[in-house]
Amino acid sequence: MSDQGQVRGLVSGIEPPYYAVVFTSIRREGADGSDGGYGETAVLMRELVAEIPGYLGYETARNPGGIGITVGYFRDEEAVAAWRGRLEHQQAQRRGRAEWYEGYSVHVAKVERSYGFERKQ
Amino acid sequence: MSDQGQVRGLVSGIEPPYYAVVFTSIRREGADGSDGGYGETAVLMRELVAEIPGYLGYETARNPGGIGITVGYFRDEEAVAAWRGRLEHQQAQRRGRAEWYEGYSVHVAKVERSYGFERKQ
Numbered sequence: 102m103s104d105q106g107q108v109r110g111l112v113s114g115i116e117p118p119y120y121a122v123v124f125t126s127i128r129r130e131g132a133d134g135s136d137g138g139y140g141e142t143a144v145l146m147r148e149l150v151a152e153i154p155g156y157l158g159y160e161t162a163r164n165p166g167g168i169g170i171t172v173g174y175f176r177d178e179e180a181v182a183a184w185r186g187r188l189e190h191q192q193a194q195r196r197g198r199a200e201w202y203e204g205y206s207v208h209v210a211k212v213e214r215s216y217g218f219e220r221k222q
Numbered sequence: 223m224s225d226q227g228q229v230r231g232l233v234s235g236i237e238p239p240y241y242a243v244v245f246t247s248i249r250r251e252g253a254d255g256s257d258g259g260y261g262e263t264a265v266l267m268r269e270l271v272a273e274i275p276g277y278l279g280y281e282t283a284r285n286p287g288g289i290g291i292t293v294g295y296f297r298d299e300e301a302v303a304a305w306r307g308r309l310e311h312q313q314a315q316r317r318g319r320a321e322w323y324e325g326y327s328v329h330v331a332k333v334e335r336s337y338g339f340e341r342k343q
Contacts, residue, residue: 110289111246113327121244121331123293125232125281129341160246162283162291168231170283170291172244172329198339206234206338208293210242210331217327218319220250 112158112174113217119157120175121212122184126197126205127168139201142193149189155180174212181209233279233295234338240278241296242333243305247318247326248289260322263314270310276301295333302330 128139150156155176163169175181184190197205249260271277276297284290296302305311318326 111248111325111327113325121242121329123242123244125293127232160289160291162285162289164283165286168281168283170281170293172246172291174329198341202339202341204232204234204338204340206232207336208242208295208333209335210333212329212331214330215328217325218323219325220319220323 110160111217112160112172113215113219115157115174115212115215117212117215119212120178120181121210122173122175122181123208123210124171124173124205125168125208126171127203128201129203137200138196142196146190146193149187150184153180153184153187155183231281232338233281233293234336234340236278236295236333236336238333238336240333241299241302242331243294243296243302244329244331245292245294245326246289246329247292248324249322250324258321259317263317267311267314270308271305274301274305274308276304 147159150159150173153175157174157176159171159173161169161171173184175184268280271280271294274296278295278297280292280294282290282292294305296305
């Protein structure tokens with residue numbers, strides 16, 4: 102979108118209000134070696150979420166062997182609900198609980214204010 | 223707090239509404255070797271934010287050489303404002319813009335709903 106800046110993958114410049122869905126997780130120990138479809142599923146989810154009307158962007162980071170944080174940004178509650186209801190997403194969540202995660206938290210939040218900084222080249 | 227679960231560092235089990243402040247950043251190239259106070263400042267900020275009344279927790283992850291995501295959780299807007307107004311925090315932000323970051327974004331968001339999963343031992 103023309104009003105969004107991008108500093109190498111940062112989501113910025115979206116006019117509030119919008120929604121941020123914060124997903125934080127701890128992988129199961131030993132789940133990194135033979136990932137049993139985790140990596141493939143992560144790629145598929147990233148493709149599928151981009152198809153949701155009102156999807157605005159996605160950021161993800163993981164400390165090696167530790168906590169991972171993924172944030173999805175959406176225009177409104179309807180877009181968040183559409184992603185929550187997507188069948189493949191629900192299937193991935195079930196596999197996550199059965200196989201991949203020690204634990205996770207999801208925080209669905211309405212962004213009231215945002216700002217950023219971009220270094221001048 | 224007694225009503226909060228903790229799976230190895232995940233912030234979970236807080237009753238909404240509460241606030242999440244999502245800080246995403248890209249470090250400057252070359253800034254990892256000689257960090258010029260970045261690491262010390264990060265540790266200090268983590269200590270200082272914990273002194274803010276209404277502070278609920280903190281999670282951080284960074285892809286090696288790539289994006290970092292830090293989420294701070296606060297009980298209400300007053301707690302977010304107290305952290306924003308903390309002098310050492312403002313000084314750290316100035317150093318971040320001058321020295322450490324290629325770019326960053328901050329999203330201040332009111333959490334409306336949250337849930338989680340914790341593997342049974």
